[in-house]
Amino acid sequence: MHISDGVLPTSVALGCYGLTAVLNGVGLWRLRDHTEELPKIAVVTSSFFVASLIHVPFGPTSVHLLLPGIVGALLGPAAFVSITVGLLLQSLLFQFGGITALGANALMMGLPALAAAYAFPRLRGRTRTSHAIAGAICGAGGTALAAVNLAILLGTAGESFFGVAKIALIAHLPVIVIEGVVSAFVAAFLFQVKPELLRP
Amino acid sequence: MIIHLPFFPLLALAALTGAAALQLRRRRRQNGQADAQEPDWSAPVLDEAADRDSPFHRWDARLKIASLFIYCFLVVSLQTLTWAAAALAISIAAVMASRIPWSRPLRRLAAMSGFLTMFLIVVPLTAPAVPGETLIVLDPFSSLILHGEGLRLATLVVVKACAIALLMEPLLATAPLAVTLQALAALRLPNAICQMILLAHRYIHVLGHEARRMQRSMRLRGFAPRTDLATLRAYGNFLGMLFVRSFDRTQRVFEAMQSRGYRGAFPTWTTFAATPADWAKGAFWIIMGIILLTMDRLNLC
Numbered sequence: 001m002h003i004s005d006g007v008l009p010t011s012v013a014l015g016c017y018g019l020t021a022v023l024n025g026v027g028l029w030r031l032r033d034h035t036e037e038l039p040k041i042a043v044v045t046s047s048f049f050v051a052s053l054i055h056v057p058f059g060p061t062s063v064h065l066l067l068p069g070i071v072g073a074l075l076g077p078a079a080f081v082s083i084t085v086g087l088l089l090q091s092l093l094f095q096f097g098g099i100t101a102l103g104a105n106a107l108m109m110g111l112p113a114l115a116a117a118y119a120f121p122r123l124r125g126r127t128r129t130s131h132a133i134a135g136a137i138c139g140a141g142g143t144a145l146a147a148v149n150l151a152i153l154l155g156t157a158g159e160s161f162f163g164v165a166k167i168a169l170i171a172h173l174p175v176i177v178i179e180g181v182v183s184a185f186v187a188a189f190l191f192q193v194k195p196e197l198l199r200p
Numbered sequence: 201m202i203i204h205l206p207f208f209p210l211l212a213l214a215a216l217t218g219a220a221a222l223q224l225r226r227r228r229r230q231n232g233q234a235d236a237q238e239p240d241w242s243a244p245v246l247d248e249a250a251d252r253d254s255p256f257h258r259w260d261a262r263l264k265i266a267s268l269f270i271y272c273f274l275v276v277s278l279q280t281l282t283w284a285a286a287a288l289a290i291s292i293a294a295v296m297a298s299r300i301p302w303s304r305p306l307r308r309l310a311a312m313s314g315f316l317t318m319f320l321i322v323v324p325l326t327a328p329a330v331p332g333e334t335l336i337v338l339d340p341f342s343s344l345i346l347h348g349e350g351l352r353l354a355t356l357v358v359v360k361a362c363a364i365a366l367l368m369e370p371l372l373a374t375a376p377l378a379v380t381l382q383a384l385a386a387l388r389l390p391n392a393i394c395q396m397i398l399l400a401h402r403y404i405h406v407l408g409h410e411a412r413r414m415q416r417s418m419r420l421r422g423f424a425p426r427t428d429l430a431t432l433r434a435y436g437n438f439l440g441m442l443f444v445r446s447f448d449r450t451q452r453v454f455e456a457m458q459s460r461g462y463r464g465a466f467p468t469w470t471t472f473a474a475t476p477a478d479w480a481k482g483a484f485w486i487i488m489g490i491i492l493l494t495m496d497r498l499n500l501c
Binding site: 025067 | 244246269272273275276277307308309311312315316318319322323325326327328349350353356357358359360361363364365368372390392393395396397399400401402403404406407408410411425426427429431432433435436437438439440441442443444446447449450451453454457
């Protein structure tokens with residue numbers, strides 16, 4: 001779920017922009033000697049963008065995938081830059097998330113990706129099963145973290161929005177399960193087919 | 201105090217559902233031509249209407265982006281419904297002045313309709329009671345009570361979101377994407393980010409085609425999405441394959457770019473030259489935003 005324009009107080013929206021700029025600056029600074037990485041990150045970003053267009057059926061409705069865990073596992077510290085660019089494009093092309101809320105949305109999705117970038121290499125182990133478990137933890141945990149971030153951000157808009165924040169949290173429960181399972185299969189697939197893509 | 205439902209939120213709700221219905225009809229019409237089961241992988245082209253002529257098209261892209269960006273932040277700071285509605289009217293006028301076909305801004309409103317409808321329904325029901333506020337009882341269900349203050353806040357959010365979403369088209373669709381990105385670079389957005397936006401925007405369309413082809417071959421092998429583990433497994437492998445192919449492609453893309461002389465930046469042809477008219481337009485938008493905010497804070501109607 002993306003936060004649209006007009007929800008967050010201006011101070012929160014601007015503060016999130018500042019923090020997002022700092023985290024992007026750190027990410028780009030770490031890439032400064034590897035400019036050949038940029039086109040790669042761009043292409044991977046568009047593959048995540050395309051992946052987010054997939055709607056998985058869930059009973060009578062459907063949910064779309066976000067995969068913050070897999071973004072982190074594949075891109076490592078560059079994940080935050082990739083998520084910011086992906087969300088900017090989603091906002092510009094589809095109006096998923098408003099332009100003034102871009103900083104908040106980037107934090108909401110980017111922090112879980114960074115957490116997954118930290119956790120995945122430590123959890124992955126050496127077998128297909130252990131990769132699947134690490135994928136499940138990063139996928140489900142990343143989505144849960146994103147849902148908590150969303151609820152906190154909605155909560156900053158005032159007491160009137162607590163109800164929406166709670167409903168958003170509850171609505172994310174099935175998404176957490178689906179993300180965990182799909183991320184587990186993606187991690188196991190990548191381990192079998194092209195393990196060098198998963199960062200050491 | 202029990203009153204009838206006010207007209208404005210209902211109107212906003214009706215407009216949003218109308219936009220959603222429009223989107224649904226468009227989807228259905230497209231699917232009728234192509235395929236009933238295939239998901240819509242296509243991403244809209246951002247600068248489709250860039251070759252028209254309007255005050256927005258003739259505006260220096262740097263000043264256009266900078267002043268409209270600041271104006272958007274002034275609009276989200278509004279707190280009264282009256283002045284948020286005024287901002288919405290200004291945005292509608294801006295879309296008309298930019299001569300962009302209405303289907304594009306309406307598609308933006310439809311994309312937000314789910315999130316905003318949730319706000320319109322949930323916030324009035326769950327908002328804390330404010331002394332002296334109007335309570336609205338929905339007649340057939342006497343236990344459902346809408347809080348007047350919550351309804352006002354939710355409507356305010358919807359109106360502000362629509363006002364800004366409508367401005368995105370005059371902001372982004374009135375110049376070729378390359379020029380917009382060059383303007384962003386001139387506004388000190390890091391060059392690396394600009395490069396990534398341009399490349400990612402290009403490859404969204406390429407990988408969308410790839411995804412569509414893979415999805416088609418999955419269906420030919422008898423895949424039908426359901427709510428079960430096998431479906432999630434199939435999607436997991438599908439995504440894994442998409443990532444593997446995109447990684448393989450990046451290497452070839454990068455080599456091809458290098459062999460054409462890519463050294464970390466794209467060559468540019470446009471040079472910006474701001475005229476007094478460009479500055480005047482920028483000043484016009486910022487002053488308008490400040491006037492809106494001042495009137496809003498002084499609560500002048």
